[in-house]
Amino acid sequence: MSVDLRTVVAPSSVAILGASNDPDRIGGKFLWHLLKQGYQGKVYPINPKYTELFGRQCYPGLQAISDPVEHAVILMGKDRVMAALAECRAKGVRAATIIASGYAEVGTAEGRAAQKELERFARESGIRLVGPNCWGLINLLDNFCPTGAAVVGELAPMPAGNLALITQSAGVGQGSVLYRGANRGIDFGYALGVGNEADLHMADFLEYVIDDPRIDVIALVTEGFRDGPRFISLARRAALADKPIVILKVGRTELGARMASSHTGALTGSDAVADAVFRQYGVIRVDDYDELIDIAGLFAKLMQSRKLPRGDGVVAISVSGGHTALIGDLGEANGLRFPPMAEGTLARLRKILPGFGSFVNPLDLTAMAVNDPTFWRQCVETLMDDAAFDVVVPIITVARSYQDVIEDLIRLDGESEKPIVVLWAGGDFQGDGRKLLAQSSIPWVESPLRLIKGLRALADFRRHRERIARTTVMVEPPRTGAASVLREARAEGRRALTERESKDLLARAGLPVTRERLATTVEEAIAAAAEIGYPVALKVEAPDLLHKTEAGALRLNISNPRELAEAYEAIVASALRFKPDLQLRGVLVQEMVPGGEEVILGAKLDRTFGPVVMVGLGGVLVEVMQDVSMRVAPVTPEEARRMLDELKGAALLRGARGRPVADEAAVVDALVSLSRLAVELGPDLREIDVNPLIVLPAGQGARAADALIIV
């Protein structure tokens, strides 16, 4: 699937179709931004009305250019786009960016048809298309910026950095993230607007930037994924290449998803599944554009100076006790560690601040340090030497008099391998230390909440990478023949497999199920019960009977042959009363599993990401509290354990309320097996419901007591 995007993202020549002379209007803007950023390739403005634009020769049409042209930027409205593309094809152009809107995003049949036409054109011509409905590409590493984004007009030439932004929304990505990020001193390498993705998708650009050695960090703004499995494989590849992906995904709620699909026409998959994918592959999810800027910017600055923290020990320092309390508070709520200081550190601090009460982390220097800023330098230096701390966080409150403090911090940062991250809690005005900071390699964040989320993401990053590296890729799915069983049932017009068929498939896939026999007479049933051992359960087996309870078609806890004989006749009679034309196959004689914890396992096919598995604790916790964890299949045992760890109700498996500790390993095995079965079924999967899986005390395993496979 890999695509050579050089002529798209970094061409050696570009024609601007529809260029004009007013930098405030679209025709002039794109050309002006390209020139202002200092593009070094050949530039061909195209417009029969002009002979020159911004000091460059202007051509009446592509054919008037004698040299070859790699990339064309088409600024004309939608009704003139196809003609322009035909001209590109004739000229041998390799790639084109289409700015016009009015395609799939307006939600009309005409708009969708016009977009299909572009898609077809790209396929047939081999010309790769960016857009439509986009605001142009911004490649600051190679100074190729044919874009309408105001930030380039304002700030070009912009410095290039190691952060790549890829965005479906020009407004959020190139409007808010790039602009606001640049204002905060964050250097981007790319800000690529993909628009409606008629031809080139976000994933194509994602692959490109993962492979670009100048990029360390990737920020995505998306409203959905066209190709879930490809995103997963790229997320994995990014993790293994040590490139964190920070994502702002719109479409959490129904309304957001509706908005999103009316915008780009992308199929927005279930947000909960996307969330599971992010957890599984270490993708860092944020809630708004400022979080995206701060967290991606934090990674970018630290990776630029090769200073990712080695662990999750944080020390914060401030002259304000309120600030240290706030940061300690938010940090602890988000699972950060504030380790105590080493003895040697305490001894040094006592020398710096004699007569000071107690030195705790976060460290409140109190008003004592306000009048002597050298305390700052001495204390920060001391804390940087303490091996317990992986990152040092100075909280800067008062701005003007702190220029020396900032200068000291910049010097200390330059001398150490350990990262400093500043929380800028002060105001903004000209000539302050914040400007110094923005020009330095020290990352800084203004909001405590976003700082804490960023530190949390930094602390998780290495762990995720190691975990993903351990994940073995399953080369061969198991071969249980399950898919053919499902297809046969579907061919019979059935909605579901029977309990016995379902459990049979699960057992073949390696899940533990209750022992059971199908009996067609009372005598067979009594013999089966003798073999299985009392007590047993009896259940009517019939492909057209899904809900046994309401049909009176099951009986539990049967303890002897006499009871069994009576129950057999009774449930068969009841089922036949309930449904006279029942396709009766017999009666299932099933072991009764002694008391254990009830767990629910499930699998389903997500239309974006493919087979997924879920787990929750039985009854109220799943249905009322929605306490479930989900992953894309297959899952490793390690991932299955992480799923259990995510459940609030997991305490019930771990001895809460005087229960015995349950056999978690058996749940993990069952989840792994179910996930492999889900992969084997692939597109044949609809839904699998194991409810309940009864989990016995540790060492005694688990049994699927009931199961339903929807075909």
Added chain:
Amino acid sequence: MSVDLRTVVAPSSVAILGASNDPDRIGGKFLWHLLKQGYQGKVYPINPKYTELFGRQCYPGLQAISDPVEHAVILMGKDRVMAALAECRAKGVRAATIIASGYAEVGTAEGRAAQKELERFARESGIRLVGPNCWGLINLLDNFCPTGAAVVGELAPMPAGNLALITQSAGVGQGSVLYRGANRGIDFGYALGVGNEADLHMADFLEYVIDDPRIDVIALVTEGFRDGPRFISLARRAALADKPIVILKVGRTELGARMASSHTGALTGSDAVADAVFRQYGVIRVDDYDELIDIAGLFAKLMQSRKLPRGDGVVAISVSGGHTALIGDLGEANGLRFPPMAEGTLARLRKILPGFGSFVNPLDLTAMAVNDPTFWRQCVETLMDDAAFDVVVPIITVARSYQDVIEDLIRLDGESEKPIVVLWAGGDFQGDGRKLLAQSSIPWVESPLRLIKGLRALADFRRHRERIARTTVMVEPPRTGAASVLREARAEGRRALTERESKDLLARAGLPVTRERLATTVEEAIAAAAEIGYPVALKVEAPDLLHKTEAGALRLNISNPRELAEAYEAIVASALRFKPDLQLRGVLVQEMVPGGEEVILGAKLDRTFGPVVMVGLGGVLVEVMQDVSMRVAPVTPEEARRMLDELKGAALLRGARGRPVADEAAVVDALVSLSRLAVELGPDLREIDVNPLIVLPAGQGARAADALIIV
């Protein structure tokens, strides 16, 4: 408790003890800020080293001043504070601010003792004290600003507004909130730093600003409450005066709380109880200083122009589909409504934007509107006329070319009763529309998350105020004599009441309990069972037996006299084996309540806020999921219903999973009764545990099946 704070907050004369000539050092800073802001009262710098400071006559000591002095600001270090105060007393000064640190906040015995000395001085002298360990008072309404806060030095004379900030932490409050807020164009009336609160407490200032008609909105930064009941009564008073309180309370987690108490020495009550108080009294809680600024600023600007939204219908508008999707997404997740447009609105919009696909809310104008900014004015005007919308939210992304748009918005805002709130999603640079906005009366927020939280708070505000107005104050607690029962039990050295004693008290307080009789012989027990009706439960009653199950001292579901006789002997024997010296009082014969939903009710004494009550659903939901709701007692039936609404598990009372709908009204009654009992017990309350309260189907009531009162 009301205190006249005029001489504290707005004196007609002030002496600055320890004044000097360098505005960059503490001695010069306070005086310089006071003068720069334009204080109109008499100013007396005091320092024997100078005869003049900043053009004002300087005095060698207070006694050298012939006129009376109302307020003294003491800038000297801790060791010279008591001498300065003695001088103040001799001069007849009415109030003093103490800046020095080194008191209770350092956590040493010496520091605490020094603070006690201040407290005693205030009590004996009648001189009201602010601080110590504070950064001075900022009263912009009366231009009394003897403060060290850098923002005053930078921006004075600062405009005065309708927002009052009261803060324990100078760093967070006067450093971050005031400074950053002023940078965003928010006008404060006060920024009062209370420091360690040796004499005057946060509550004194809170009362003062509630009563000041120039103040509409109150922002608090606190690490705890000294006097919970007083805070509650002030929160109530603020609500009834239509003055929202927005609070940043540090101390959510253990670490935050530890930090907080090492800072101000305030007793930080349980954070969960504080949170319950905030919910109960409509206090708006935020998580960091930027949220405090944005949400308090939103209220302040809208209240300044008397434009609080009348309902919770929001319409957002943008030229970026990504932004409308993001805001729709976050809004819906936070319970905001984005109603559809009225037919007349749609007709008008179709005329403005012919050929446009569909008009949905949030409204994406698409790139069409980028080149013609008049679309903005026309569309916003149209949306403002639609009665379905209570607030109109333009999302501004591109900055430079949007000056006309901002000017149009300001004009429209001036002509309408309906509020406009801008989301500023663009960058910052000189001469942009943001500056125009900051000077206008339109509130604006930069972060989507904070905007949404602010709109949520606005939507809730009226509802809270109406609810609190309906809350009847309970003038007389009930008189069940419960407190004396508890005191007697305590006098006997007992840890708890027996089940029978506990239920007896609960029944007297109006809670429904199981019918039961105490029997001392088998015959009495059989007679009691006949009266109550089988099945019954038997439980050994003994004041020194708290855990009956482990002692084998109870038996459930006894269905006839024969079983009863056997069980009676068995449980008594078992209890005596378990504890040979048992103080056996007899055996409790108790009705068995038929199946219902199990609810847990509780009450306890919080050391800050007094008696609180809680409710949760039985078993796993309380113990594993911590799904409980809490309030300060007493609660009204309306408040009790809100408590149930907060429980995720409430669905179980409302027919989830095929259950019958339970008698919620009975739970509400029981909670109200329990809360009244908790108030009656007051300081005698320790813990009351009603576990379970069995709730029968609607109309059939509830019964406390077990109860324990700790004395």
